[in-house]
Amino acid sequence: MSSTNLPTTKLPKLTDAEAATAMFEAVRAVAEQSFFAVAEPGDDRTFHAAAAKVPRWLVATVRFEQGPIAGAVSCTLPENLANGLFDAFTGRDPGEPTPVSTLVHDLVGEFSNMVCGAWLTRVESGRTFTLSHPSVEPAVTPGHAGDMRLVAAIDDLPVAVDLRLRPAQA
Secondary structure, three states: OOHHHOOOOOOOOOOOHHHHHHHHHHHHHHHHHHHOOOEEEOOHHHHHHHHOOOOOEEEEEEEEEEOOEEEEEEEEEEHHHHHHHHHHHHOOOOOOOOOOHHHHHHHHHHHHHHHHHHHHHHHOOOOOOEEOOOEEEEEOOOOOOOOEEEEEEEOOEEEEEEEEEOOOOO
16 A cells, blocks of 8 residues: 555644643633632743742643544642642631642642643544543652643742643554
8 A cells, every 4th residue: 555545644733822822721711710710821931930939849740642642731830839729629728737748639630630631622622532640749840841831820829831742652
């Protein structure tokens, strides 16, 4: 069979300006609708200045795959923002004892899962993706950008969302 007879799959542009806008809109929707938080677009200078003041980060990564499209979305946020989002999501009074870290990690994982799903729906609404269980790790820095990095602020605290693309598993 010649290569001209092979079916072709047009891959979407997942790292262009439209995809970045869709990623911010996903972050904004999740923050506002599920966590009663305000999300604002950011820029690198403001992000790095605010990030330098953050003592501890949480990084939640969700992998996605559908046919030839595969990758991961990682949401990196300050631990104190994670605690605030936990309070907003669960209705916990901030005066109550601090929740155990596994509960906060679960919530940050769910935040990342929701952002990934909302973003994929915006950029590829005609596809159904398989999402992995989120993995959450503490970090001392926001790490390196992937194929696309979005910086924003949620409730005036810095947030980075990284997209990393990879070949789909055979």
